[in-house]
Amino acid sequence: MDVIALIGPSGTGKSHRALIVAHENNADAIIDDGILIKDGKIIAGHSAKRESSKIMAVRRAIFILPGHAEEVTAAIQKEKPRRILVLGTSENMAHKICKILQLPPIVKIINIEDIATKVEMKKAYICRMKEGKHIIPVPTIELKPHFSGYLIDPIQSIFKKSRTKRRKLGEKSIVRPIFSYYGRLIIDDSAILSIIRQICSAKKSICKFFAIHISHIFKNNEDQGISISFKVILSYGKHIPTLLHDLQKRVKDCIEHMTGMVVQKVDITVNALQITT
Numbered sequence: 644m645d646v647i648a649l650i651g652p653s654g655t656g657k658s659h660r661a662l663i664v665a666h667e668n669n670a671d672a673i674i675d676d677g678i679l680i681k682d683g684k685i686i687a688g689h690s691a692k693r694e695s696s697k698i699m700a701v702r703r704a705i706f707i708l709p710g711h712a713e714e715v716t717a718a719i720q721k722e723k724p725r726r727i728l729v730l731g732t733s734e735n736m737a738h739k740i741c742k743i744l745q746l747p748p749i750v751k752i753i754n755i756e757d758i759a760t761k762v763e764m765k766k767a768y769i770c771r772m773k774e775g776k777h778i779i780p781v782p783t784i785e786l787k788p789h790f791s792g793y794l795i796d797p798i799q800s801i802f803k804k805s806r807t808k809r810r811k812l813g814e815k816s817i818v819r820p821i822f823s824y825y826g827r828l829i830i831d832d833s834a835i836l837s838i839i840r841q842i843c844s845a846k847k848s849i850c851k852f853f854a855i856h857i858s859h860i861f862k863n864n865e866d867q868g869i870s871i872s873f874k875v876i877l878s879y880g881k882h883i884p885t886l887l888h889d890l891q892k893r894v895k896d897c898i899e900h901m902t903g904m905v906v907q908k909v910d911i912t913v914n915a916l917q918i919t920t
Contacts, residue, residue: 644727644746644747645750646747647670647752648731654772655767659767659778660758665728671726672686673780674740675730676692676700676703677703679715680780680781694820704736705903706744719746729746830902839873848877849877849878850875851875852876853873854874869905871894871908872910873912874913874914876915877915879919891909891911
């Protein structure tokens with residue numbers, strides 16, 4: 644089994660083109676927004692498009708909600724697809740999904756800009772942002788048990804006949820999630836600062852923390868996540884490497900869990916040790 648990825652910002656038509664990309668690259672399974680699709684059926688998972696908020700949708704899409712990754716991983720091991728197409732808003736997201744689902748490294752990355760025109764992507768963006776329409780690459784009849792009340796209407800996906808006989812791919816279905824009406828979601832740095840302060844304040848071994856800095860990482864104008872750094876004064880007597888490793892993990896896990904953002908790294912500098920009596 645190997646893995647390929649289709650990458651592009653939200654609302655540029657990745658899900659709309661997923662079946663075509665899978666067909667052209669001989670992928671027999673697709674992972675899109677939290678669900679595993681194989682042979683036109685939802686095999687496992689829960690779609691992010693069913694969530695009531697954008698934050699929960701992001702968490703669902705990257706499989707960090709309890710039990711979600713385990714369910715899909717077990718289904719992949721049972722179904723044994725030859726090639727999986729993973730959809731993501733960035734390369735980092737696709738790699739993160741593969742890591743969480745214990746998939747092999749990605750062997751090929753396809754950018755939406757290479758297979759769709761600017762006009763097509765703009766049209767997809769308008770459908771997403773102004774009309775609240777989202778596409779899931781499975782037939783409507785398959786989707787109904789999962790999306791009662793969300794369906795709008797199906798659209799056909801038809802491929803030209805070739806000399807070799809190919810199985811006709813199924814439909815794509817249009818849904819309108821609740822969170823699509825909420826508008827644009829922005830998480831201010833002050834919210835991330837509050838999470839870090841709360842974590843540090845709860846640690847008895849940290850006497851003081853300061854100089855918290857948050858950097859946003861971009862690659863080709865695409866948000867790749869954030870980098871965090873701050874300084875601490877620790878109580879004397881603790882094993883510093885263990886303490887810092889636990890603190891780094893706690894900060895990373897909490898921010899990713901609460902905001903859905905990707906934390907690339909957490910740098911912590913020990914500024915001093917304090918002897919308490």
